[in-house]
Amino acid sequence: MAAKKLISAQESTELLNTLKKRFEKNKKRHEKLDWSKIEEKLNSNPAKLWSLNEMEISGGEPDVVDYDEKTNEYLFFDCSAESPKGRRSFCYDLEALDSRKEHKPQNDIITVATEMGIEILSEEQYRFLQNLGEFDLKTSSWIKTPKEIRELGGAIFCDRRYNTVFVYHNGANSYYAARAFRGVLKV
Template identity: 55%
Template sequence: MAKSKSQGKGKGGGTIAKVEINKKPSAKQGEELLDTLKTRFEENMDRHKGLEWEKIQAKLESTPEKLRALYAMESTGGVPDVIDYDKKTDEYIFVDCSKESPEGRRSICYDGQGQAEREKKGVYPAGNATDLAEAMGITLLTEEDYRQLQKLGDFDAKTSSWIATPADIRDLGGAIFADYRFGHVFVYHNTAASFYGARGFRGLLRV
């Protein structure tokens, strides 16, 4: 899980541990991660029919920065797995496939500006989605990405996840998130400064 770096007051007056991203796995941790990803890949072939793990692993071993990004996804509860392959760019697409929003990335605002607004009021979230995604080396899911993921299962049935917000919405102070309720995917809005214990974000990595 994510490590505690510092703490601040939450909305209820309690403390919230800051999300800290670890992208420096040891050699042993790197090997264990590859084993975990391989097992997950083999146990969920419906997500990536026709793809071969050996080719994916070869790419990961030749791009250490991608493996480090996956380690950050895994260690914060993302449960990353391959859900697509882009033939045009020859890239495998990993996405956080945890059943609920990654537990190690919750209680966060949408972006740095939203976080700063909150902290000016003496309320301290655990971080923000856009900065954390950048630190991890991944990108936030777009609405299209999120809906594609939901075709592979029911995700965020009890939680919600921030998703990439169009500039015209963000310019007005808003941000969007999504979840799965009543057999449907819903996309909603909040102020970018909002944060909740049951909302994190899902990321995408191209390898």
């Protein structure tokens, strides 16, 4: 039986304080949202707090970016200016990791995201994030890759250069010191 992924009461308090400060500092990301409702939802979902803590300690600087009325869920994205430092130099998935014979990276992004309890941003979500600010001006971020591309050995990533969001491709088994992934957590 797997251990529950929980953080201590003190860690919860510290994380909630950090998230609240970030929420208040970046109001343009969530102008119509009320922190007290978000905090209430977080307090009733300790596993989600654990995932947000994982996003935070790996350098993601998670923040609320939207609310889905249909599912009654708040969406937290990694909002660090550059791709999260604690998740860089990973290839795309376990298949890609296993295919490397030498110079293997430490891990792959799909495994890490799953372990963190989050999802990789899609291209649509990445573009939405870029409407809220300027991200990945020096780094890049892997995004969800369509099955058709992945079956051919590729994976896709994005960055922002020249005030434009670019989508690129690489072999899924590649990894770079300036590339990580951004995640989304639904609460």
